[in-house]
Every structure is written in structure tokens, then in C-alpha cells.
Amino acid sequence: MRNDSESDEPAARAASTAVEDGSEPPSAAVSASKSESQSGPGSGSEPPADEDVSFGWEGVRTGFLTGIPIAIGVGGYGIAFGVLAAQAGLSVAEAALMSATVLAGASQIIAVELWADPIPIAAIVATTFAVNLRYSLMGAALQPWFRHLEPRQIYASLLVMADENWALTMRELKSGSGYGAFLLGSGIVLWLLWVGSTVVGVLAGDVVGEPAQYGFDFILAAVFVALAVELWDGASTLVPWLVALGTSVVAATVLPGRWYILIGGLAAAAVEVVRYDR
Amino acid sequence: MIGEPTVPGFLGGALSLDPVVVGVILAMTVVTVIAKVGGIWLIRHVELSERLEAGLDVLPGAIMIAVLAPELASGGPAEWGAAAVVVAVMWRTESILLALIAGVVGVVGFRALL
Structure with missing residues (x-):
């Protein structure tokens, strides 16, 4: 929490202001990060963030506020999970506990779909790991910015990382705002809505019926499409994205589970490593 | 139990x-x-080389595409149409919330129509 405030350390800040205009007064921070991200696509190809990335309240707050719309969308997804958990026979407390501790939507939905009596423990735990292994890659992608943070700040943030706030955080950090605590802040609001909507979903299980009829099943895809539009950076993204598209579609038809996400991401990174000099 | x-x-x-x-x-x-x-x-x-970091740099977008592509491929015209709506709204408004709402409304609408 050292580099907490933007205004109390003018000397330390002065140097960085020249590099990056991420140090507006707190009240303007939210709108500032928004307008920065609009200029992001044009400047996104420069080497990432060696400017200062700090971990403080301003980042938590910005992450929390920016995360609200996404978290509301995730709430719809959480209701869907709650409904499915209720149908699998989980109590309100059990479903809420799972949402509060696992906090990984896709794996939770798959887990309650595998749920039976007796519980297939090994299958559920193994599948959960396989489905969530993609988070290793997502976390690793944050390293260019997170290397400026302390280990406890990094690992605490990663605990509340889910697909949606990870994507939001990548957008934020690529815009150069330097909010190292953005993942934590957006994760907290996501966690609140995720756990809350799970409870609602379990309680409303009988009334709600089939989640797909409200389009809840499309929320994750919609979030990712929207953020992909923002991350689009013209020619430099074209090749890795095409590689990811091709390999993931093929892998999805050949392999079970969600291995295709890891394979698509790794294939794109591998191609970029090979192409590096050209 | x-x-x-x-x-x-x-x-x-x-x-x-x-x-x-x-x-x-x-x-x-x-x-x-x-x-x-x-x-x-x-x-x-x-220890990471610059070359490896270049690979790491393309991960975010690539992972998003790798999540999306198979999901959309396994969907139908309703999901494709709704994804197009999200792209259009996001492009015009740059608002994730609007894009999200338009996408979910779109997918429900298209599923009813198609």
C-alpha cells in the first residue's frame, strides 16, 4: 500500500507523469481510464508497461466501479449456476460456499452437472482443475505489469481473478493507467455479485426454470466479444488471433473438456515467439 | 446424502x-x-527472454479468441447474430454494458425468431 495516493507524492510522481498521463486526481480517475482506453487500440502495440504500476486504493476503487456493469452481467450467469446447483441437490449454503471459494463459473457449472449420489469426487476435482488450468495462462499474461507488485499483492489479486475481470484488467493495464490493484477491485465486486446471485438462483430455482431462455448462457460470450473488440489492435493482432481461432476450434472438436483454450492461447504465443525477429 | x-x-x-x-x-x-x-x-x-515476452504479450487476445471461437462455432445463427450485435454496439458506443445488454437481448430475440 505504499504508493497509495496519487497526490501525496508529487516528487515521485513528477517523473512518471511525463511518461504516462495516468495520474489525474482521483475524482477524474474513472472517466480518465475510460478515455485512455479509447486511445488504447492505437498505442497498444508498444512494449507493455515499464512505467510505474502501483497497488493502492485508487486502483481498487477504479476496478470496483469499472467492474460493476460486468459484475451485473455475471450476476445473470450466477443465477443460472444457482438454478443448476439447486437442481443437482445442493443447499443454499453449499452453493454459496462453492461460489465464494472456487469463483470460477464454467468449472462450477460443469461440476454441478457432474454431481450425483454418490458424488463422483475424483471426476469433479480433476475436471475442475482441467477447466481452470487456463487461469495459469491468464495470470501469466499479467506478469508484465504485476512484476512491479509484491508477491502478496499478486497472489491476493489472483484469488479473485475470473474470466471477466481478467479481461477487463488486461484492457485497463494496456491503457497504461498503472492501476495494479484493478484486478483486486474488479474481483471484489464480481465476487459479491457472483455469491449473491448464486443464492438468488438456488432460492429461485423452481421459478426460473431453464436459464437459456433468458439468454444468461450467452453472457460470458458477450463479455468476451465486447472485450475482444477493444483489444483488437489491427495488423499486429491478426496473425496470433487467427492462430488461436484455428487451433481452438480444431482442438475443441478433437479433445474433451476445455483444453482448447490452453491450446489456442499457447499456439498463438508459440507462433509469436517464432515470428519475433520478423 | x-x-x-x-x-x-x-x-x-x-x-x-x-x-x-x-x-x-x-x-x-x-x-x-x-x-x-x-x-x-x-x-x-x-528468467524470460524478450522473445518469450513477445509471445506472452499476445496471450490476452489469443485466449479470448480461444474461448470464443469454439463456443460460437458450436452455436447457431442466433448466437452468431447476437455476437455481431455485440461487435456493432461495442464499436459504436465503447460501452461494455450496452454491448452486453444488446447481446443478451439479441440472443433471446434471434432464438425466438430463428
Whole structure:
């Protein structure tokens, strides 16, 4: 929490202001990060963030506020999970506990779909790991910015990382705002809505019926499409994205589970490593 | 053993915590935490070349595409149409919330129509 405030350390800040205009007064921070991200696509190809990335309240707050719309969308997804958990026979407390501790939507939905009596423990735990292994890659992608943070700040943030706030955080950090605590802040609001909507979903299980009829099943895809539009950076993204598209579609038809996400991401990174000099 | 399947949320069972269920949830939590922190832990303990960092740099977008492509490919015209709506709204407004709402409304609408 050292580099907490933007205004109390003018000397330390002065140097960085020249590099990056991420140090507006707190009240303007939210709108500032928004307008920065609009200029992001044009400047996104420069080497990432060696400017200062700090971990403080301003980042938590910005992450929390920016995360609200996404978290509301995730709430719809959480209701869907709650409904499915209720149908699998989980109590309100059990479903809420799972949402509060696992906090990984896709794996939770798959887990309650595998749920039976007796519980297939090994299958559920193994599948959960396989489905969530993609988070290793997502976390690793944050390293260019997170290397400026302390280990406890990094690992605490990663605990509340889910697909949606990870994507939001990548957008934020690529815009150069330097909010190292953005993942934590957006994760907290996501966690609140995720756990809350799970409870609602379990309680409303009988009334709600089939989640797909409200389009809840499309929320994750919609979030990712929207953020992909923002991350689009013209020619430099074209090749890795095409590689990811091709390999993931093929892998999805050949392999079970969600291995295709890891394979698509790794294939794109591998191609970029090979192409590096050209 | 696992609550009352027929009466979800019935007040009597709402707060029940079956020890086996709690155990499974904790095991799921442990493997998920390992998955979440594992990648960055590894990278922080291994020296990276610029070449590797260039590869790391394309991961975010590539992962998003890798999540999306198979999901949309396995969908139908309704999902494709709704994805196009999200792209259009996002492009014009740069508002994730609007794009999200338009996408969900779109997918429900297209599913009803198509």
C-alpha cells in the first residue's frame, strides 16, 4: 500500500507523469481510464508497461466501479449456476460456499452437472482443475505489469481473478493507467455479485426454470466479444488471433473438456515467439 | 446424502452443509487456486527472454479468441447474430454494458425468431 495516493507524492510522481498521463486526481480517475482506453487500440502495440504500476486504493476503487456493469452481467450467469446447483441437490449454503471459494463459473457449472449420489469426487476435482488450468495462462499474461507488485499483492489479486475481470484488467493495464490493484477491485465486486446471485438462483430455482431462455448462457460470450473488440489492435493482432481461432476450434472438436483454450492461447504465443525477429 | 433434490431452497435444508459436499468444494477450491496462481508463480521464478515476452504479450487476445471461437462455432445463427450485435454496439458506443445488454437481448430475440 505504499504508493497509495496519487497526490501525496508529487516528487515521485513528477517523473512518471511525463511518461504516462495516468495520474489525474482521483475524482477524474474513472472517466480518465475510460478515455485512455479509447486511445488504447492505437498505442497498444508498444512494449507493455515499464512505467510505474502501483497497488493502492485508487486502483481498487477504479476496478470496483469499472467492474460493476460486468459484475451485473455475471450476476445473470450466477443465477443460472444457482438454478443448476439447486437442481443437482445442493443447499443454499453449499452453493454459496462453492461460489465464494472456487469463483470460477464454467468449472462450477460443469461440476454441478457432474454431481450425483454418490458424488463422483475424483471426476469433479480433476475436471475442475482441467477447466481452470487456463487461469495459469491468464495470470501469466499479467506478469508484465504485476512484476512491479509484491508477491502478496499478486497472489491476493489472483484469488479473485475470473474470466471477466481478467479481461477487463488486461484492457485497463494496456491503457497504461498503472492501476495494479484493478484486478483486486474488479474481483471484489464480481465476487459479491457472483455469491449473491448464486443464492438468488438456488432460492429461485423452481421459478426460473431453464436459464437459456433468458439468454444468461450467452453472457460470458458477450463479455468476451465486447472485450475482444477493444483489444483488437489491427495488423499486429491478426496473425496470433487467427492462430488461436484455428487451433481452438480444431482442438475443441478433437479433445474433451476445455483444453482448447490452453491450446489456442499457447499456439498463438508459440507462433509469436517464432515470428519475433520478423 | 446431498440435501433435498426435490425441494431446493426449502428453509429447513437451505443452510445445511453436508461434510462430504464441503470437502469436495474445498478440494475444488484448492485445485482452482493452484491453477490461478501457478502460471505467474512459474514465470516469476524463471528468467524470460524478450522473445518469450513477445509471445506472452499476445496471450490476452489469443485466449479470448480461444474461448470464443469454439463456443460460437458450436452455436447457431442466433448466437452468431447476437455476437455481431455485440461487435456493432461495442464499436459504436465503447460501452461494455450496452454491448452486453444488446447481446443478451439479441440472443433471446434471434432464438425466438430463428
